[in-house]
Amino acid sequence: MEKRDSLEKIWKQGRSNIEKQEIPGEENFRKTTGKRLNLNKIVIEVYLGIYLLMLLVTAVLEIMNLNVYKGNPNMIAVHSGVLAVSLAFIGYGIRLWVKIRRIQHPGQDLASMIHNQIRFYKIDYEVWIWMISLTVALTSFAINTLIDNDNGTYRINNPYRYTGIMAGMVLFLYVMIKMVHYPLLKELRIRLSDLSAQTTEATDSFEKSRRKWRPWAIAGLIVVAVLLGYLVILGILRFGL
């Protein structure tokens, strides 16, 4: 079998072959349409846009409701609550917008990029899908109470049925959004999971080998300590130190 030079030497001697390759069109990089379009990012940004718009509409409707129901303390309390929730949801949406840009910033180190994206899709994204579903219920409530205002009162004739239908609608929306985004998200999650396994592989195997040798290291230290202790005591007894 023929023996070759070391990996480092082979690489050093041959890398100019790659460097010589010609790829035209650097000057046109700004016209790049990005053939590898990040569809996930586009879908999420479209959802985010719709989500924030709906919340703005809800907030405006709730301000109108606060005016319309100003003589009704119960309704004021309810609409204040809904307005506060809408504003909190808007805040979360803006935070998400900023976070998406941050987690996909290519200037991060590789491991951070992977872990940030995994955390995003595991936590932030899941929370947000629930928020989108709840937003539709909030908007629907805001519209209903504004339209069905009866001289400053609003009556839900069957509160249990109303609650049940609203809860069903929220759940239905959650499932629909997940199903629509599922194919793209599944591919991304598999990819991230694969990359994550590659990033933790080194730490895991390193930790495993450390754990494997730890009992021996401890035993060795004990033996040395006992031996040294014996010699010290022996020295004291013998030489009266």
Add this chain to the structure above:
Amino acid sequence: MQTEKENKFLEMIRLHKGLLMKVCSLYATDREEIADLYQDVLLNLWRSFEGFRGESKLSTWIYKVALNTAIMNLRQKIQHPLARQVVPELPADPIDDSAEDFRILHAAIRELPEMDRAIILLYLEELSGTEISRITGFSEVNIRVRVSRIKSKLKELLLRQGYQIN
């Protein structure tokens, strides 16, 4: 007409083109893919060009952006059995043994998982442990362990093809 910023950027790209080609050739399956990936890398570099404040070496930053772009490329996920065999054709002198050795080594590196490819590329390009750590996010100790494993893996891959490496 190009702005001063664009001229500065393009000058930077020309100076580091070799680096970019090395990254793209390891993460793309054919010439068309290399060209696509190269353009994507340029776009990402351009987008983060203004944000680069010189906290690290320019080459470290370029490696980071290029490797992130290459590794996060989803299309790579779709691996047909034949695609893995199509390696970019490297211009090589038929009399030159070192070019042939390099071609075989390059093909073996492409067989490795994406993160391992990044680490071994940075190691073979003689970046320091600190620089590799900054780019990958792994500790320097992890990198040393990993490089050792990757080299063994590469030697094994090459041995299977009948090449023994020192």
